Amino acid sequence: MHGSIGVAVSPFLEQHHYDRVILVHPWSENDSAHNNAEHLREYFGDRLNRHRMQERDLHQTKFEVRAMDCSQKPLEVAEYFSFMINRDIIEVDDLEPEYHVLLVEETPTGYIIGAMAISGEGHNIRCLIGSLGYDIRRPKRREFNPDAKIGESFQEVPLLGHIHDVLDWLSSKKGTTEALAIIHKWYQNQDPIDWEMVFKTSEIAEDTEWNQSRISNHIRSMIDFDHPLIEDMGSNQYRMTRIGRQIGWKIIDS
Structure with a gap:
């Protein structure tokens, strides 16, 4: 949860089905940022439920917030993020859980580094990065669409495990x-x-x-x-x- 990533969460989730959504931030549970993230958790959950009721979609998604309690230095974010995911893999009731990491261009690089490390260990993880603005430099006129939904801007980043x-x-x-x-x-x-x-x-x-x-x-x-x-x-x-x-x-x- 950095910068404007929150703007992309709801539009993206309305286009996809996930069993869980984990909102991750580097601050502590005692920080105001964590309290705000909890408010966002409730907001995202309520908005997604309303959307699915309108679509008559019965899929349920659980939201939670994780505070890593670390600095925002890239390598420390990477270390704590990869540790958090590895611990979740052990605790979750699933033999092969799959994780999708949602990022925007301004998200700290530590999360991508952490995702690379997790992928290199052979775990099932994908990293998606999107843009929240209007990219007017698309090389072809037909590829620029101001009406495109935010969720459609996300592209997958090749990770080490995928290349292998x-x-x-x-x-x-x-x-x-x-x-x-x-x-x-x-x-x-x-x-x-x-x-x-x-x-x-x-x-x-x-x-x-x-x-x-x-x-x-x-x-x-x-x-x-x-x-x-x-x-x-x-x-x-x-x-x-x-x-x-x-x-x-x-x-x-x-």
Whole structure:
């Protein structure tokens, strides 16, 4: 709970189903910030319940507040945050709990560092970061939408565990690995390079000896994986994800 993150909580939760929501802050339980966070917990819960009643949605979400009682230095926030999650994993009544960390651009970096550490330990955690303002510098006119909901601005940050999972998955999929490298090189050949560009299988096929059907099969495999390397943009158009770009560089450089 830092800066303006509270503005994004309700709109995001109205678009997703979670069993629990943990509001985390670095101050102590005796601090006024903790008392304010408790008020927010009640507010978020009441607002979400009203929304779900209107939608006739019976899903229940439990809200709680956690005070880490530490400084706001990045490494200390990372240490306390990762400790808190690891302790929760032990205490929660679930064999493989999944955590989604919701951040905005102004959130202290310590939370991302902590999420990286937890992911590296093999735990199921995802990190989502969004923007609360109007990004007028989107490269394509059709991608700028002032009416877009706040929850739609969040994008997943590739974590260490995700990268390991993808590389392990690709180790037994030579064809898919080659397809990813081909798509990655297609982006590099654009002038200027624009990672937000969408592509069609026909465009990828033009630069290779592969036919569209073969490329489409591998693209579908990369879309359906737990950590998608390609995203389906509709109308038979696709785009490489952030983790896809990162893995692509590693494949090409190896």
